[in-house]
Amino acid sequence: MHALLVRIAMDEVFRRGPRYRISGPELNDLAHQAAADALMRITHKIQEFRGDARFTTWAFRFVVLEVSSKLGRHFWRISNARFELDEWAQIPDRSGTDPVSHWQACELVEAVRDAVSTALSAHQRRVFTAVVNGVPLETLASELQTNRNALYKTMFDARKKLRAQLMAQGHLSNAG
Structure with missing residues (x-):
């Protein structure tokens, strides 16, 4: 056996x-x-x-x-996974874009950062940032003493709130 x-x-x-x-x-x-x-x-x-x-x-x-x-x-x-939002500032630096695109990306990143800190609950923020930082769902579920389905639901609700706030601020269009 x-x-x-x-x-x-x-x-x-x-x-x-x-x-x-x-x-x-x-x-x-x-x-x-x-x-x-x-x-x-x-x-x-x-x-x-x-x-x-x-x-x-x-x-x-x-x-x-x-x-x-x-x-x-x-x-x-x-793991060196972090739940801080400091990593958001590094996203445009990795893209290698022109200055205008870089500025637009910085503006969008700042809007997303603000939306994450204001629109999401503490639990949604923790799950969202962990997923963005690449923490595997099995690991996150174990750490939070929950299951993958609950994390999927949390991420679904978080994305819905973020999209709504970004659309209200004019950063995203209604299409797509």
Whole structure:
């Protein structure tokens, strides 16, 4: 059973690991830890197995959840992701545009920054800036003790509010 769990964990960490900037022996170690922890959880919850699915399918879920948990914790230990809005000022510098386009981009970035700070709730602001900074949704969901669907809804509402404010200020048109 442990060998099967290790194989499942290895597949999962090699599939998802690069997104978390993890490679080499660390991935292998993470897979073995996840498999061992999953085996412990399966052992403790074996009485709850109802037989609605194959046992290996049921066990697979434990491994995937352990991998997600470990990747999320690893990301927050090594991440330099920030929730500050200071990064917004760097967006036009990366584009390599002419001065007029640069000025327009700076103006739009400032409008977005203002909209983020005034139109969004604290929770929406935290989720929005985390997503903009590239924090994986699994990691963010783990950190905020929620799920991906709740984060999608938060992002949907945040984008809707930002778009409405930017349209009201004349920065975006009604088209599109």
